[in-house]
Amino acid sequence: MQQLRLLHLSDLHLSKHYLSFKPFVYDRYVLEAVAKLAYFYRDNIDAIIISGDIADSGSIQDLTFAKDFIDSSPASPVPWTNSVGKPTLQSCNKPIFLMPGNHDRYKAPLTPIRGAVNFGQIFSDYWENEINEYKYTRICFLPTIQDPLLAFIFIDFSLEKFSDGTIHTGGPWGQGKVYQNRLSELIDNTTKLINSENPIAVIWVIHFAPEYEKYFPLRENLRLINSSLLIQKAHQIGIKHIFCGHVHQRRYYEAGPNQTVKIYCSGTSTILSGPPFLHYRVIQIDNSLVSSIKSLNFIWDTAKDQFQIEK
Amino acid sequence: MNTPIMSENFQSNSTKKQFTFYSKVRSKNFGFINQNYSAIQYASSWYQRPSRSPIVTQIPTSYTKDLFTDLLTFAGHWLVIIPNIGRMLSQQREQCISLIENAYSYKVTPFTIVEQLVPSRNQLFQAITKPDAKYKDFFTPSKTLARLVFNKMNKPDKQTINSLNRMYWDLGSQGIRKVSIDDVSENISRHIEGILSTIAGRMINGEELVQISKDNRFTPELCSQINENLELDPYDPRPVHDLLYSELVDFALNTGLKRPWGELFYDTSTQTVKLKINPENIPSPDINLIDDEAWIVT
Numbered sequence: 001m002q003q004l005r006l007l008h009l010s011d012l013h014l015s016k017h018y019l020s021f022k023p024f025v026y027d028r029y030v031l032e033a034v035a036k037l038a039y040f041y042r043d044n045i046d047a048i049i050i051s052g053d054i055a056d057s058g059s060i061q062d063l064t065f066a067k068d069f070i071d072s073s074p075a076s077p078v079p080w081t082n083s084v085g086k087p088t089l090q091s092c093n094k095p096i097f098l099m100p101g102n103h104d105r106y107k108a109p110l111t112p113i114r115g116a117v118n119f120g121q122i123f124s125d126y127w128e129n130e131i132n133e134y135k136y137t138r139i140c141f142l143p144t145i146q147d148p149l150l151a152f153i154f155i156d157f158s159l160e161k162f163s164d165g166t167i168h169t170g171g172p173w174g175q176g177k178v179y180q181n182r183l184s185e186l187i188d189n190t191t192k193l194i195n196s197e198n199p200i201a202v203i204w205v206i207h208f209a210p211e212y213e214k215y216f217p218l219r220e221n222l223r224l225i226n227s228s229l230l231i232q233k234a235h236q237i238g239i240k241h242i243f244c245g246h247v248h249q250r251r252y253y254e255a256g257p258n259q260t261v262k263i264y265c266s267g268t269s270t271i272l273s274g275p276p277f278l279h280y281r282v283i284q285i286d287n288s289l290v291s292s293i294k295s296l297n298f299i300w301d302t303a304k305d306q307f308q309i310e311k
Numbered sequence: 312m313n314t315p316i317m318s319e320n321f322q323s324n325s326t327k328k329q330f331t332f333y334s335k336v337r338s339k340n341f342g343f344i345n346q347n348y349s350a351i352q353y354a355s356s357w358y359q360r361p362s363r364s365p366i367v368t369q370i371p372t373s374y375t376k377d378l379f380t381d382l383l384t385f386a387g388h389w390l391v392i393i394p395n396i397g398r399m400l401s402q403q404r405e406q407c408i409s410l411i412e413n414a415y416s417y418k419v420t421p422f423t424i425v426e427q428l429v430p431s432r433n434q435l436f437q438a439i440t441k442p443d444a445k446y447k448d449f450f451t452p453s454k455t456l457a458r459l460v461f462n463k464m465n466k467p468d469k470q471t472i473n474s475l476n477r478m479y480w481d482l483g484s485q486g487i488r489k490v491s492i493d494d495v496s497e498n499i500s501r502h503i504e505g506i507l508s509t510i511a512g513r514m515i516n517g518e519e520l521v522q523i524s525k526d527n528r529f530t531p532e533l534c535s536q537i538n539e540n541l542e543l544d545p546y547d548p549r550p551v552h553d554l555l556y557s558e559l560v561d562f563a564l565n566t567g568l569k570r571p572w573g574e575l576f577y578d579t580s581t582q583t584v585k586l587k588i589n590p591e592n593i594p595s596p597d598i599n600l601i602d603d604e605a606w607i608v609t
Contacts (some may be wrong), residue, residue: 017471028540029505036512044598078513252609262609280598295607296598304571305508309605 001287004046004142007038007092010207010245010266011053013103014069016061023057026270030300032070032080034269035087037278037298037307042092045162048140049152051245051266052101052207055119062268063104063122070096071125075139075189078079097140099154101207106173126251134160135174136182139189141200150286151193152243154205155186167221174219175248176208178226187233194238199288202239206230209244209265215253222247231256231264241290251299264295276300278307436553448569450503456554457496463551464495465544502540503559504570507586508534511572514588524584529556560584 012034013026023114038048055066070089071182074176080091089096100119118256120127128135136156141148157176159165161239165175193202210227224230234242235256237261250267254260278298284291300305452460510521510533523533529552537555538548560577562568563584568575573588 029509032509032512042597077516079515081513139436252607264609293609295609296601296605297607305505308511309601311602 001026001284001289002149003239003285004282004283005044006107006242006263006281007045007048008051008281009034009269010051011101011248011268012050012069012270013053013056013064013268014066014270015056016059016065018186023149027272029277030099030270030272030276033300033306034086034278035069035080035089036087039074039091041280042094045092045094046095047095047140048089049215049243050098051205051243052099052156053103053245054098054101054123054147055104057106058100058104058118060118063118065069066104067122070098070123074266086161087228090117095140095142096126097152097154097205098123099138099205100127100156100158100205102158102176105156105158107283131177137185137189137292139193148200150201150283150290151191151204152203152205153189155182157182157206157208158264164225165221166225174222176224178210178224183230183233187237190237190239194288201285201288201290203241203243203283203290204234204239205243207244208246209251209263210242211255211263212247212251212253212265214255216247217248231261234261250279251300252295262293264293272300272302275302276307277310319468350424369431413581446488448566449500450568452496452499452555452558453498454492456551456558457492457499459551459554460499460541461492462493463543465542499541502537504538506536507568507575508570508572511570511586511588514590518592519588519590521586521588522581522583523586524556524560527556527582528552529584558585 012031014031015025026097038045048306050070055062068082068086068088072086072088072090074080074088074091075083076101078085080087082088082090099124104119117134127138134156138154140154140194142150142152157178159173159175159177160179162173164177165173167175190202190204193200206224207220208224208227209232210224212227213220213223220271234240240260241264243266245266245268247265248268248271249265251263251265253265255263255264264279266279267275268274269278276299278300280296284293297310299310300306303306336492348355451533483522507523510523523530528534534548534552537543537552541551559575563575565578571589573586575584575586577583578585
């Protein structure tokens with residue numbers, strides 16, 4: 001049996017405009033604590049996973065600000081900060097795998113474009129470069145691409161068109177949709193990996209929490225449309241673990257027939273009203289399959305201004 | 312009971328009616344108690360206030376699943392409800408109890424109820440974890456300082472505000488809100504706390520005393536941190552620094568600030584403001600020493 005150790009973050013909502021009067025905004029002190037914790041645990045993690053909504057919008061400014069947090073080089077004397085004193089995840093010196101969420105895809109302020117493709121251009125080292133078209137998926141391997149034990153397949157189910165949502169006033173862009181073409185691509189990629197000569201374990205990473213509303217309260221304008229189809233396919237091809245975010249609540253639930261598909265929903269990592277959560281996950285792999293996942297939740301402690309283990 | 316906190320418009324699935332509700336919310340200043348606000352906004356507003364002054368809100372006359380959904384989705388972990396018991400009918404009390412029990416069944420803890428609703432349900436409420444008690448020794452700026460900061464804030468232009476409003480509106484949440492002097496005052500308190508705890512958290516080299524002022528002024532590093540966090544106009548922040556320094560010295564002399572990370576105090580011998588760091592609270596716990604019970608195995 002082998003194991004891989006991850007730090008799972010989600011929904012950072014980083015923004016160039018740190019306006020105190022925005023309704024939901026990242027907290028800069030929590031953000032620094034995230035980088036600090038990643039630094040302190042650098043010897044205990046193999047990778048960092050971020051399941052979407054890294055920036056608050058798909059504007060160049062917000063995405064660039066977010067990229068600085070992900071990608072800028074650390075500088076002493078404070079090891080988890082960069083040369084201008086801002087926190088950076090690079091301080092842990094481990095691979096970072098990430099994907100866009102609905103906010104990262106949202107239109108750039110001051111432009112009328114809905115579903116901006118700026119994400120792939122700014123995060124071209126982390127996501128497929130997008131020139132005039134979306135890239136929906138990316139596959140990342142651990143511990144190395146040459147000798148992988150585990151593959152994360154990231155799939156972006158953000159809405160493509162306004163009319164694809166089921167609510168047309170006050171919030172369709174909070175929804176996602178399991179589009180048939182993206183689902184087919186996801187299944188093709190998965191079956192290739194698990195049925196190859198040297199099969200490897202696979203975990204799906206999706207921003208939107210599938211079938212969340214079946215188990216917990218969730219407004220319609222935040223749901224993943226057609227998510228039952230996704231769960232059904234996951235069950236059919238033997239995917240048993242899905243990582244996600246979006247709802248800003250940390251949840252674990254079991255979906256699908258006989259509850260075979262386990263959903264690990266990360267809380268928001270930086271928004272105070274969330275409250276902020278980080279998740280340390282140890283993935284056990286046995287015979288090219290994920291046999292179990294051990295999770296440790298860190299919750300933001302307002303009294304101590306730092307993350308504490310949730311008991 | 313007075314007007315419900317969640318209007319009928321909001322509970323309806325009608326998109327037209329939802330539009331009406333949002334229009335009302337967007338037109339009001341965030342943070343004031345207003346019957347048009349939902350419990351979500353109360354809770355969110357409460358959480359962001361450093362003083363954590365209680366929010367007085369009311370349970371609507373007809374508790375619905377929609378309301379509960381909203382409360383858990385957006386307020387969730389940090390919801391505070393202080394129902395107006397004196398004006399509550401027995402049926403409404405039962406609705407409150409039902410709300411809390413439902414929350415409990417969803418394992419939303421700590422789910423904070425600041426006032427007991429019905430004495431016979433004491434045990435239920437005692438089982439619900441309370442949030443950490445906030446400190447009484449918060450630095451509170453004078454109104455003059457808050458107004459000065461407000462005037463010196465680097466405000467976004469109308470185009471940016473409109474653009475952000477449009478984005479939030481399309482995403483289904485309220486737009487950005489106007490800043491009041493009370494908001495600024497609370498922001499100053501919060502940022503002073505945050506900046507000091509960040510400085511303490513960065514002292515990983517074992518330093519126990521950190522000087523944050525020199526020659527009756529904040530150090531340049533702290534000044535730039537204050538500029539950034541309070542969103543001050545970088546061309547003329549000096550009046551803010553001077554007044555903030557003077558009020559913080561008074562605060563350090565008269566009240567002091569004691570926190571798990573250390574304390575703020577005024578050293579009369581050197582006439583400087585200093586932080587005394589508690590190094591024990593700085594490092595994160597060793598992951599190899601974590602209790603087995605904290606792990607969730609799936």
